[in-house]
Amino acid sequence: MPEREITYREAINEAFVQEMQRDPNVILLGEDIAGAPGRDDPDMLDAWGGVFGMTKGLVGKFGSQRMLDTPISESAFIGAAVGAAASGMRPVVELMFVGFCGVCLDQIVNQGAKLRYMFGGRAKVPVTVRTTIGAGLGAAAQHSDCLYSIFTHYPGLKCVLPATPADAKGLLAAAIRDDDPVIYFENKVLYETKGPVPEGEHVVEIGKANIVRQGTDVTVVALSRMVNVALEAADILNKEGISIEIVDPRTISPLDEQTILDSVRKTERLVVVDEDHPRCSMATDIIALVATKAFEYLDAPARMVTPPHTPVPFSPVLEKFYVPDAQRIVKAVMAVVPQKR
Amino acid sequence: MPIKKDRLKWIYERMCLIRKFEDHVHDEFAAGAIAGFVHLYAGEEAIAVGTMANLRDDDSITSTHRGHGHCIAKGVDINAMLAEIYGKATGACKGKGGSMHIADMTKGMLGANGIVGAGPPLACGAALAAKLRGTDQVTACFFGDGASNQGTFHESLNLASIWDLPIVFVAENNVYAETTSTDYSMRVPNIADRAVAYGIPGVVVDGMDVFAVYDAAAEAVARARKGKGPTLLEGKTYRYYGHFEGDTILYRTKQEEQSYKDRDPILQFHKRVLEEGLLSEDQLAKIDQQTDTTLKKAKIFAAASPFPEPQECLEDVYVKYP
Known part of the structure; x- marks a missing residue:
């Protein structure tokens, strides 16, 4: 039977739904990942669902306790995701564009990446940092970088780069379930590309070409x-x-x-x-x-x-x-x- | 509310232990027995101990590069601490962290930290985890005057305030960020004055007086535990040694140093509990002796411990890496 085809965007969203259903410790943090936080008007919630609509619909399914819209304070909320991960949660935090890493790199590379090693293996930091990469949208120099090589340079981080909708789903599930910090790089030019994606649980092993x-x-x-x-x-x-x-x-x-x-x-x-x-x-x-x-x-x-x-x-x-x-x-x-x- | 006798004994014991531990590390560094960057907490004991006297074992803390005092007050094993500082395999971090990274997740001690201002975001995360789980655990976030000029401090106070996170931000204002005094680095007289920008209480206390710290921390911890959000608590204090071991300390005067030592937190405590009849001379002497013994055992443990095998360098980077 031919597999149904969905977009890279839909595949990511589907992985979130499945992983959040599977594990109550999975929480999402980021800027505008739902939208209109704190507004009383229920029609306004989910105003954006993320800047590219990747997390659309999740706040309705899982509530604002697990879909935490943040102020534009990347250091604080990425660091908070690291701290929450070290305290037993399994956060997925969004860095809207990888070019913004300059404002919060310490929390990723000096805290998230190193806590386990510095503490002699007596801590784990199961955080996923989702970020968007890639040129092609006319977004110019600060919104189009890839920069995945920088993160690969750091021991303690895992880096995944899905190219297809199926891998987008399978690698996101793997990243969330992984006990180490994983940086998940979404290429924003791929969001509307379609491909076959398994409907149920689909996990792509990290480290396999x-x-x-x-x-x-x-x-x-x-x-x-x-x-x-x-x-x-x-x-x-x-x-x-x-x-x-x-x-x-x-x-x-x-x-x-x-x-x-x-x-x-x-x-x-x-x-x-x-x-x-x-x-x-x-x-x-x-x-x-x-x-x-x-x-x-x-x-x-x-x-x-x-x-x-x-x-x-x-x-x-x-x-x-x-x-x-x-x-x-x-x-x-x-x-x-x-x-x- | 008066502090119970057992608590008073614990306070004295912890303050003495921190002081003796730090004096010992100072001597050992001077003798060349300890490598690396070491920052000592002597003089600031009242803040760690006065705060921690209000915390439970299941509460969390984040710390700083000057973290030994926080570790001891939170109950991290002193043998493992000293062994870590010597780089021994039996250290709290198996010799991989050293003085600047001592941690014990089982005690809620989320690590000393080599990056000034790195703790507040991590503390927000620990507090967020507690809040989302519906526990009443509190996180105390220790940092210095230097960190209060970092963006992470401001971002974290804002985040903690809008989310009503159960945190007590404890600013240890020891006047100098390395060589730079707060007179130069801040326009407001108190770090706590910055709380107003985030709509949370800001409280200044004498950080050399453990009773004052205890009372202020009790209120802030109670507020956090009730789900009413964070407090910024500032203790005015002083570090007796330099910024790091090896510092020539040419940026402050002997008179200034003496003015703080005249108000030494341990001596003040000693004097007050005797004057008010809270503890006896004998009780204090006994505690003093106990701490000598505790430190002596730690020294023996650390000295007898092996160094790690060189190839242990390769372990503990990841939970799993193919």
């Missing part, structure tokens, strides 16, 4: 929304007789090194497609991984397809230039395959 498309000539590791762009490139390349294998790590901390290395050992060529800033990034990290553990298999220098090392520009013309597209992936792949054609 997905081979999105089997191929023989080049391994293309693509992250988050870049998986879809790589699929476009795969169709173009297919017509040229070039078969790429697309690997979506899905979780970047922990990183499923084995799946990436196995693929490279098979294809002997590597292109990494990453929308994050290119320096000290997942792209450089994955290339370093292959260079140190599978160098002898490489038949060509690895390539990375990333934005330029600039902030994200506003003008649609500039933004289009900035974000990697299928043509750039095609070009990079062509550069690593033998010039026989």
Whole structure:
């Protein structure tokens, strides 16, 4: 039986409903996650359901005790989520755009990430920080970053990057159930994309990559929304007789090194497609991984397809230039395959 | 309300223990036996002990880099504390935290903290958990005058006030944030004056007088426990040692230091309980002796404890990481 198809947005919402039903300790905190908090008019509650409507309807189902609208005080409410997690709750806290992490990074990386280690393993912090990433909406430099590499850098955090609706649901459930702090990166350009999603309980194991498309000539590791762009490139390349294998790590901390290395050992060529800033990034990290553990298999220098090392520009013309597209992936792949054609 | 005799004995015992513990750590650091950054609480005992005398075992606290006093007053095992400060495997954090990160979740001690102003958001979370579960647990959030200039302090007071969280924010105003005096760093005379901005009570007490701290904390804790929301309680106090061990303390005068030592919280307590006949000379002497013994045992325990195996560095980052 074919699975029903829902959007990435609906998949996230469905995961929330199921996880909140499953565990009364799951609470949500964030700015405008319901909307109009404190208003007496019941029609006003759920005015937004989150800035992108991701949490729409939840306040009606679970009440405002479990859907806590916050003031614009990221340090206080993300820190409170960490404190509540250390005190036995299982909070999911929303950082509206990852670019806002600058105002509250300490609570994530110095508190959430480190409490367990600093306390000799005698505490656990089962908090999920949801945040949105990605360029493509004309949101300019402070609302379009990816920045997942920053969080991957910190021991103590887990980082997940769902690219499909099914993974959006399964990784959110996994993040909420996980006993460690997990940063869950939603690509806001994916919200309306549709795909098959299991209706009932669906949990995707953290730390397992997905081979999105089997191929023989080049391994293309693509992250988050870049998986879809790589699929476009795969169709173009297919017509040229070039078969790429697309690997979506899905979780970047922990990183499923084995799946990436196995693929490279098979294809002997590597292109990494990453929308994050290119320096000290997942792209450089994955290339370093292959260079140190599978160098002898490489038949060509690895390539990375990333934005330029600039902030994200506003003008649609500039933004289009900035974000990697299928043509750039095609070009990079062509550069690593033998010039026989 | 008068403090019960057992409570008075506990107060004296805890204050003495903190002082002796800190004096010992000071000497050991000077002797080169302790590594790292160490910040001592001597002089401020009345605040931790006067507050904690109103808390239950199942209440929570957040602390600061100057956290030994909070730990001792909250009942963290002193052997494990001292072992931690030496970096021993038997330490409260198995040697991974050191002086600045001593914690004991089983005692509601959510950690000393190396980041100035990091505690208030965490305290909001602990208090939120209690409130959502419908318990009457209270969280006491200790921080210094320096932290009261951090954004986290202001954000957290606001959050706690709009959500009526069961918190007592305890400002330990020891006059100096590192070298910088509150005369320079604040335009208002009291940290507690800032409570008005958040619509909560702000109370100033003499932080060298444990009776004053006890009374003010009793009221604030009762208010929190009844679900009436947070209080900002400021104790005016002083740290006898420098900001950290090794500080040359060139930013304050000997006369100023002496003016606080003349009002030493332990001596004041000693004098008052004798004058008012609350405890006897013998009782106090016995407690004094007990604390010597307790500290002596801790020293032996810490000295006899092994260091962690080097590869233990790799453990405790995650609950599970494939």
